[in-house]
Amino acid sequence: AHIVTLPGDGVGPEVTAATVAVLEAVAEHYDHGFRFSHHPIGGCAIDATGEPLPAATLDACRQADAVLLGAVGGPRWSDPEAKVRPEQGLLALRAALGVYANLRPLTVHPALAALSPLKNERLHEVDVVFVRELTGGAYFGAKTRSDETATDECRYTVAEVERVARRAFELARARRHHLTSVDKANVLETSRLWRSTVTRLSAEYPDVRLEHQLVDSMAMLLLTQPQRYDVVVTENLFGDILTDEAAALAGSLGLLPSASLGEGGRGLYEPIHGSAPDIAGQGVANPLGAILSAALLLRHSLGLDAEARAVESAVAQVLEHGPRSRDLGGQAGTAAVLDAVLVALA
Amino acid sequence: AHIVTLPGDGVGPEVTAATVAVLEAVAEHYDHGFRFSHHPIGGCAIDATGEPLPAATLDACRQADAVLLGAVGGPRWSDPEAKVRPEQGLLALRAALGVYANLRPLTVHPALAALSPLKNERLHEVDVVFVRELTGGAYFGAKTRSDETATDECRYTVAEVERVARRAFELARARRHHLTSVDKANVLETSRLWRSTVTRLSAEYPDVRLEHQLVDSMAMLLLTQPQRYDVVVTENLFGDILTDEAAALAGSLGLLPSASLGEGGRGLYEPIHGSAPDIAGQGVANPLGAILSAALLLRHSLGLDAEARAVESAVAQVLEHGPRSRDLGGQAGTAAVLDAVLVALA
Ligand SMILES: CC(C)[C@H](C(=O)O)[C@@H](O)C(=O)O
Ligand SMILES: CC(C)[C@H](C(=O)O)[C@@H](O)C(=O)O
Numbered sequence: 001a002h003i004v005t006l007p008g009d010g011v012g013p014e015v016t017a018a019t020v021a022v023l024e025a026v027a028e029h030y031d032h033g034f035r036f037s038h039h040p041i042g043g044c045a046i047d048a049t050g051e052p053l054p055a056a057t058l059d060a061c062r063q064a065d066a067v068l069l070g071a072v073g074g075p076r077w078s079d080p081e082a083k084v085r086p087e088q089g090l091l092a093l094r095a096a097l098g099v100y101a102n103l104r105p106l107t108v109h110p111a112l113a114a115l116s117p118l119k120n121e122r123l124h125e126v127d128v129v130f131v132r133e134l135t136g137g138a139y140f141g142a143k144t145r146s147d148e149t150a151t152d153e154c155r156y157t158v159a160e161v162e163r164v165a166r167r168a169f170e171l172a173r174a175r176r177h178h179l180t181s182v183d184k185a186n187v188l189e190t191s192r193l194w195r196s197t198v199t200r201l202s203a204e205y206p207d208v209r210l211e212h213q214l215v216d217s218m219a220m221l222l223l224t225q226p227q228r229y230d231v232v233v234t235e236n237l238f239g240d241i242l243t244d245e246a247a248a249l250a251g252s253l254g255l256l257p258s259a260s261l262g263e264g265g266r267g268l269y270e271p272i273h274g275s276a277p278d279i280a281g282q283g284v285a286n287p288l289g290a291i292l293s294a295a296l297l298l299r300h301s302l303g304l305d306a307e308a309r310a311v312e313s314a315v316a317q318v319l320e321h322g323p324r325s326r327d328l329g330g331q332a333g334t335a336a337v338l339d340a341v342l343v344a345l346a
Numbered sequence: 347a348h349i350v351t352l353p354g355d356g357v358g359p360e361v362t363a364a365t366v367a368v369l370e371a372v373a374e375h376y377d378h379g380f381r382f383s384h385h386p387i388g389g390c391a392i393d394a395t396g397e398p399l400p401a402a403t404l405d406a407c408r409q410a411d412a413v414l415l416g417a418v419g420g421p422r423w424s425d426p427e428a429k430v431r432p433e434q435g436l437l438a439l440r441a442a443l444g445v446y447a448n449l450r451p452l453t454v455h456p457a458l459a460a461l462s463p464l465k466n467e468r469l470h471e472v473d474v475v476f477v478r479e480l481t482g483g484a485y486f487g488a489k490t491r492s493d494e495t496a497t498d499e500c501r502y503t504v505a506e507v508e509r510v511a512r513r514a515f516e517l518a519r520a521r522r523h524h525l526t527s528v529d530k531a532n533v534l535e536t537s538r539l540w541r542s543t544v545t546r547l548s549a550e551y552p553d554v555r556l557e558h559q560l561v562d563s564m565a566m567l568l569l570t571q572p573q574r575y576d577v578v579v580t581e582n583l584f585g586d587i588l589t590d591e592a593a594a595l596a597g598s599l600g601l602l603p604s605a606s607l608g609e610g611g612r613g614l615y616e617p618i619h620g621s622a623p624d625i626a627g628q629g630v631a632n633p634l635g636a637i638l639s640a641a642l643l644l645r646h647s648l649g650l651d652a653e654a655r656a657v658e659s660a661v662a663q664v665l666e667h668g669p670r671s672r673d674l675g676g677q678a679g680t681a682a683v684l685d686a687v688l689v690a691l692a
Contacts, residue, residue, distance in 0.1 A: 073532075080531035080538050087532045115624075116451045117569045119465030143535035150539035151501045154484065158494050161476065184583070185426035189489035192426050193496035218566070220599075223463045237530070241587055245565035253566075257654035 001302050002035045004064035006057065006093075009043040009077075009086060010275025012070020013283035017069060018287035018338040019294045025345050026298065037064075037274050041093065042086035042275075052089030053145065058096055063156045066301035067097070068294060069266045070276035080162070084279025095135050099260035099268045100160070101167045102241045103296070108250050115251025115329060121228065123249070128229045131168040132239025134260055136291040137159045139236045155334060156235065161197040167261070168233035169205040178230035180211045182218045182238055194235060215242070222246050233278070247272055254327040255284030255319075257293035259300050269293040269303045270284045279326075283333045285326035288315055314344035348381045348646050350410035352403065354438075355389040355423075355432060355632035356621025358416020364633035364684040365414060365640045371691050372644065372653050383410075386403040387439065388432035388621075391491045392412025397584045398435030404442055411612045412546025412647035413443070414640060441481050445606035445614050446506070448478040448591045449642070454596050454657050461597025461675060466572065469595070473523070474575045476592065477514040480606055483536070485582045500535045502581065506674045507543040513552040513607070514579035524576035526557045528564045528584055538579060561588070567611035593618055600632030600673040601665075603639035605646050615627045625672075629679045632671035634661055637687060662691035 005020060007013035020036055027034040035258035039057040046052050049201035052072070053147055072086040079085075085249045108116060110124040133156075159346045165181070172179040181198045195212055202210040213221065215238045222229065234242060247253050253273040260268040273288030279285055292315055299308035323331025325337050332340075351366060353359035366382055373380040389665075392398050400416070407413045418432040434533040452461060456470040478503075487499035511527070518525040527544045529537035541558055550554040561584045567574070568591055580588060592598050597621040603690055606614040617635030622671065623633055638661055645654035664686045671678025678686075 080541055084530065091533070117466060118463050139533055141497070145535045145539065147504070149501065149503045150535040151487070151499055152534045152536050153497055153499050155495065155497045163577060186431065187437070187485055188498045189403060189491045189496040190498050194489065195426060216586045216590040218595035219587045223569070223591065223594040238587075240530075240562045241565045243586075244562040245569065248566035250571040285405075 001065045002037070002063070002327040003034065003297070004060045004067045005036055005038050005291050006041040006061075006067060007038060007100050008041050008072045008275065009071040009074045010071055012072070012200060012275055013034045014280070014283065014334050015271060015284045015287040015290035016068060016070040017333055019290040021338055022311060022341055022345070023294055025342050026147045027303060028059045029345070030190060030304070030307055032304070038219055041069065041089045041172045043074050045089060046077060046081045046084055047087065050084070053087050054192060058093065061093065061097060064266070065265065066297045068290070068297060070290065071271070071273065074277040074280070075266040091139060093171070094260060094268065095140060097268055098135065098262035099266075100133060100135040101164050101261045102134040102239065103259045103261065104130040104132065104272060106130065106246050106256065106315040107249060108163065110151065111320050112255075112328065116249055118223065118226070119249075122227055126226045126249070128226070128246065129171060130166060130230050130239060130245060131158070131171065131233040132230060132245045133164045139234035154188070154190050156191065156193055159198050160202060161194050165201050165233055166200045168230065168231050169201060169208055172208045172231040173205060176230040176275060177207055178211070179342065180213055180218075180229055180232045182213050182234035182242065183214050184215050185212070186214060190235070198233070200275050218242060219245060222249070231275065241292050252266040252286065253289070254325060255288050255292065257289055257296055257329055260298040261300060263302045265303070267297065274309040285334050286327050287338055288318070291315060310345060314341050317344040347378065347411045348383070348409070348644070349582050350406045350413045351382055351384050352413060352415045353384060354418045355420045356385050356417055356623045356626040358418070358621055358627065360626075360631045360637035360680050361417040361633040362414065362552050364680055365636040367402060367684055367689070368637050368657060368687055369640055371688050372657065372687045376650070376653055378650070387415065387435045387670040389420050391435060392423060392430055392432065392478060396430070398430060398432050399438045404439065407443060410612070411459065412612065412643045413606045414636075414643060415614060415616040416636065417619065420626070421624040422561040430682070432462040437485060440606060440614065441486060443534060443612060443614055444481065444608035445612070446481040447482040447607045448585065450602065450618060452476065452592050452596060452602065454614055455662060457666050458674065459596050461673060462595055463597075464569065464572070464595055466510065468573055472572045472595070474572070474592065475517060476518065476585060476589045477510060477577060477579040478589060479506065479510045479581045483582035489552070493512050498641040500534070500536050501597045502539055502561065504543050505541065507540050511544045511579055514577050515547065515554055518554045519551060520574040524555050524557070525552055525577045526559055526564075526575055528561050528588065529561050529577060530561050530575040531558070536581070544579070562590060565591060568595070577586070589618065594683035598673040599633065599635070600671060601634050601638065603642055605639065605642040606645060607634065609648070613643065615643040629681060631671055631680050632673050633680050633684055634664070637661060656691060660687050663690040
């Protein structure tokens with residue numbers, strides 16, 4: 001299998017290198033041949049080529065079996081009015097790869113419940129997968145700007161809603177048979193299209209209990225009753241906000257993985273944390289979010305479920321017995337955490 | 347002073363009646379003449395007139411010194427595809443009154459910290475005012491809908507951003523001199539306009555420390571560091587989501603007031619809770635959110651600051667010594683809570 005890595009900016013290269021080491025260990029153990037190639041994206045790509053997503057990077061991604069991304073962005077490129085910005089590379093990549101379904105699983109390891117800002121005593125029972133639509137909505141709609149006015153258009157087609165909702169229904173069917181669809185149907189026309197499409201589709205999934213929530217209510221319910229949710233599907237911008245809110249429950253962003261999937265097996269995998277410029281280059285970033293993203297890569301793009309589970313249980317062991325990186329209240333650097341994962345894997 | 351009340355639907359009439367009783371007590375104590383008139387809005391207005399905001403209701407609001415609203419909506423009118431919906435009444439009223447700045451103060455009374463889902467030990471130090479833009483953005487932009495596609499346009503002008511940001515800067519100046527502006531400037535054009543306008547305006551407020559946050563980060567920071575914030579200004583939809591998330595921190599929505607202000611003194615005051623159809627008509631709704639909204643009305647529309655503080659301290663006494671409504675872990679009904687407020691006021 002050919003895996004393209006896009007280390008990106010900030011802590012991206014550090015966590016990506018650690019993750020490649022884990023994938024190499026998996027390849028050795030299970031006798032797979034993984035081929036890696038590394039390409040620039042984001043700020044480092046702007047510095048090198050003037051573009052946040054160089055054509056060579058995109059070509060490589062298109063030919064790969066899976067893409068592993070670190071993070072993009074940082075203070076050097078942070079002027080939102082700049083013509084060329086790191087995030088454009090990521091957005092263009094998502095669109096070009098057609099990875100319309102962004103899966104963000106959220107569980108709270110019992111050993112980490114103390115790190116959560118919530119006092120909820122059953123946090124270890126939280127087990128949600130967010131399915132965020134990733135290639136539509138206001139992120140990709142027409143934009144205008146004049147001296148006096150700016151506009152962003154949020155646009156959804158029935159087909160766009162259907163394909164992401166279908167994936168969410170299938171996922172719910174394979175889990176606890178509960179799907180929560182989040183919209184703002186009391187105000188937005190796109191949300192009314194969203195809701196009616198999801199409702200219509202639910203006839204095909206009589207075994208899945210469908211619930212609709214307004215995005216403002218959902219922002220509350222995630223705090224008061226996080227255990228209630230199984231699969232949560234929503235549009236791009238609502239998903240951006242709600243998944244970050246939900247991530248805060250977990251105590252640290254450093255742990256959380258994501259998989260962005262399109263048709264066929266190709267996927268884009270990235271930890272949900274950002275480039276964390278404040279700690280970049282110091283060898284202290286938590287590599288576990290990236291490593292767990294690689295587990296999703298093994299499962300969803302390479303069909304290697306046993307290998308994925310091996311990585312996940314190695315990470316669980318490290319969470320239980322340490323060492324822990326700073327974001328988890330420990331002192332360990334990236335290398336020490338990586339070593340512990342490799343030992344647990346062996 | 348002439349106060350129009352719009353009791354609306356669900357628990358709206360119950361909490362509004364309690365609030366009028368408090369305002370009547372204030373009028374008697376302080377020897378003011380308050381005149382009240384009641385008008386339909388939302389679902390009950392649809393039932394009575396076919397329209398969620400009858401012309402007579404709007405006329406009365408336009409002539410009033412202040413408007414006190416209960417809540418709108420309920421299961422009877424909840425089909426988002428219906429031509430006429432209760433929320434349209436509220437949105438049309440906000441637009442017609444030009445109340446572009448929605449103020450949502452959030453504090454956590456020490457006696458209620460235990461109700462919060464957060465384990466934060468300094469919750470009583472949380473003291474934030476959200477300033478949500480209320481008459482622009484995707485709520486009021488052009489919408490289209492066909493069988494296949496729907497669109498919502500988010501639009502902001504510099505003038506719209508300026509007026510709400512100016513109010514937020516002024517408020518920050520009167521408080522702890524810290525303003526956080528929330529946007530999604532790494533993706534949205536309206537957010538870039540928002541950010542550059544707020545930044546430009548900050549030159550006029552050198553005594554206010556301005557900070558920008560992305561909406562996804564802010565959704566996390568509200569959970570991890572709620573004490574950090576003083577005044578938070580944001581656009582309509584982000585404000586809808588973030589204020590509900592923040593409200594969940596307070597342990598109950600039942601307590602939280604809001605004031606929607608335009609130019610001049612006219613304002614629209616409403617508790618942030620909804621119509622709560624599940625408990626409507628049972629006499630158990632918490633009237634304190636509506637009563638605290640009346641305190642804001644006294645302060646912002648009638649210029650009666652001492653009276654406002656008297657109401658707020660009466661509510662604080664009730665929170666300390668009870669009785670408490672169900673949402674606050676007690677057993678008291680609306681009438682018992684109201685009586686306690688009236689006693690504390692006397
Ligand atoms: C970097 C940014 C454009 C991106 C997004 O908003 O999608 C990020 O916040 C994310 O959630 O992956
Ligand atoms: C009822 C609804 C239209 C409204 C809104 O979204 O503004 C409500 O959620 C609010 O926050 O006042």
